[in-house]
Structure formats: C-alpha cells, structure tokens
Amino acid sequence: MPQPPRVIIVSHGQPSDPDVGEAEIIALAQATAQHLPAAEVRGATLAAKGALETALDGCDAPLIYPFFMSDGWFTKSALPKRLTGTNARQLPPFGLDPDLPAFTTHWLTSVLQTENWRPEDTSLFIAAHGSGRSPRPAEVTQTFAGHLAELRPWGDIRCGFVEQEPFLEQAATRLPSQSICLPFFALKRGHVLEDLPEALTKTNFQGRLLDPFGLHPDLPAFLAKSLARDLP
Known part of the structure; x- marks a missing residue:
C-alpha cells in the first residue's frame, strides 16, 4: 500500500523551553490532520533538538510548511540548511498565504x-515582529495591512x-478605545506574552486584543485547505 504524502508543519519554537513549543506545534499538526485525511501531518520546531530530523525520518519527499509570518532568515537560511540532503519541498510560509487576508477579514x-x-x-493595530537587520518582515506586515485595507474600510x-x-x-x-489589536504572530509565545502587553499597558490601550493566529479555532481547517493544494 503506498505511503500517504507527509506534511511537516515547522515553527521556530521556544529555545528557552523547547518542549512547550514542540507540544504546541504537534497539537496544531494533529488538529490540521483531522481536516486533511489524504496526508500524514506532523509538527516540529527548529528549537527542539532533533525534532525536525525525527519528523523527516522515513519519508522520501515530504512537504515542509513553515509556520512563520515572513520569508525572512529562518525560512530562507536556517530551515533550508536543516533540510540539506533531503528531498523535502519547502512551501511558502504561512504569513504569505494569499488567502490569509480574507481569513483574517x-x-x-x-x-x-x-x-x-x-x-x-x-x-x-497590527502588532508584528519586524527586524533590525532586514526590511523584509516589515514589508510582509505592511503588504498584509494593505490587503486588509482593500477588503474593509x-x-x-x-x-x-x-x-x-x-x-x-x-x-x-x-489609539481610540474603539480599536482592535491583531498580533501578526503565529503562536502565543515570547513577544506576544511580554513586549506586546507591556506596550499596550504603557499606552493605556482600551480596545480589543486578539490572540495570535495559531490559537484561532478555524486555523487547522484553513491550513488543511492550503496544504491540500500542494499535495501530490
């Protein structure tokens, strides 16, 4: 019986506590798999030692889905380096999905x-990571904001x-009290738990703060639909 195609959803993880990040991405992969029965869906982080290699083991040509908001250093350098010597095919990152603005709207x-x-x-208010070294993450965020502006006034x-x-x-x-803060982050870690709340507290933000994308209940179905387009 032929082996089903394997998809590996890869996130950055949490270097200070890799087990937490690993559990989160595995849970997201399992939830996505419920909507994608034609594939084997796994999750792995870059931070957990050996996790990506374990997820790759035994599969000739898996699809790699970077659960990142931008095509910056991690998706252009760190992740491809880890995939060297495999037949894995890396897809564009989550933040560049053409259907993401409509999902968000x-x-x-x-x-x-x-x-x-x-x-x-x-x-x-779109709160994002940005970069002190590359303009690309901010460009992705601003392009995303432009798409949202086209879809709603x-x-x-x-x-x-x-x-x-x-x-x-x-x-x-x-910011007025009638404001929405949308974290342009994949998961609720690091900056979403520390820098963002601190900034909102200092500015006396009175609006509605949303969770990052990874916590949205409809995200697994969204990911499955996106991944289905690239399955062999």
Missing part, C-alpha cells in the same frame, strides 16, 4: 459584530514592531 468581521462596531469607525490601520520603528509603544500611542 472574516475573523475581524466577527469581532466587529460582537462589539457592535463599524469598521470605518474602528482602528486596527477601516477608520485607521497602523503597524507597530518589536524590533524596528515604529515600535509597538509608538504605534499604539493614542
């Missing part, structure tokens, strides 16, 4: 309806970053 629309807010009266859309200007605190200053 549907999500934001439900938030607006819950709050009884109109988009044209609401500010949208927001009163204001602004981006703030952890590692570059405008920094989170700068961008969040004087």
Whole structure:
C-alpha cells in the first residue's frame, strides 16, 4: 500500500523551553490532520533538538510548511540548511498565504459584530515582529495591512514592531478605545506574552486584543485547505 504524502508543519519554537513549543506545534499538526485525511501531518520546531530530523525520518519527499509570518532568515537560511540532503519541498510560509487576508477579514468581521462596531469607525493595530537587520518582515506586515485595507474600510490601520520603528509603544500611542489589536504572530509565545502587553499597558490601550493566529479555532481547517493544494 503506498505511503500517504507527509506534511511537516515547522515553527521556530521556544529555545528557552523547547518542549512547550514542540507540544504546541504537534497539537496544531494533529488538529490540521483531522481536516486533511489524504496526508500524514506532523509538527516540529527548529528549537527542539532533533525534532525536525525525527519528523523527516522515513519519508522520501515530504512537504515542509513553515509556520512563520515572513520569508525572512529562518525560512530562507536556517530551515533550508536543516533540510540539506533531503528531498523535502519547502512551501511558502504561512504569513504569505494569499488567502490569509480574507481569513483574517472574516475573523475581524466577527469581532466587529460582537462589539457592535463599524469598521470605518474602528482602528486596527497590527502588532508584528519586524527586524533590525532586514526590511523584509516589515514589508510582509505592511503588504498584509494593505490587503486588509482593500477588503474593509477601516477608520485607521497602523503597524507597530518589536524590533524596528515604529515600535509597538509608538504605534499604539493614542489609539481610540474603539480599536482592535491583531498580533501578526503565529503562536502565543515570547513577544506576544511580554513586549506586546507591556506596550499596550504603557499606552493605556482600551480596545480589543486578539490572540495570535495559531490559537484561532478555524486555523487547522484553513491550513488543511492550503496544504491540500500542494499535495501530490
């Protein structure tokens, strides 16, 4: 019986506590597998020693899905280096999925309806990582923001970053109470737990703070649909 195609969802993980990040990405892979019966779906982080190699073992040509928000250093250098010598095919990262703006707009629309807010009266603050070394992560975030602006008439859309200007605190200053903060992050780790709450507290943010994408209940189905397009 032929082996089903294998998909490996790869995230950065948490170097300070690799087991936590590994458990999160494995859980996401298992949830995605429920919507993708034609494939074997595994999860692995770069931070957990040997996790990616274990996920690759025994498969000739797996699909690698980088669960990253940008095509920066990790997806262009670190991950390909780890895949050297394999027949793995690396897909574009999650943050560049062409259907992500529509998915996000549907999500934001439900938030607006819950709050009884109109988009044209609401500010949208996209909190992202950015980079002090490369312009690419910020470019991806700003392009994403532009797509959201095309899909809904927001009163204001602004981006703030952890590692570059405008920094989170700068961008969040004087946001009205009718605001939504969307973390442009894959999982609820590191910056989402520390830098973002600190910036919002300092600026007395009174709006609605959302979870990062990895915690959205519809994300596994979204990932499965995206991955199905690339299955052999």
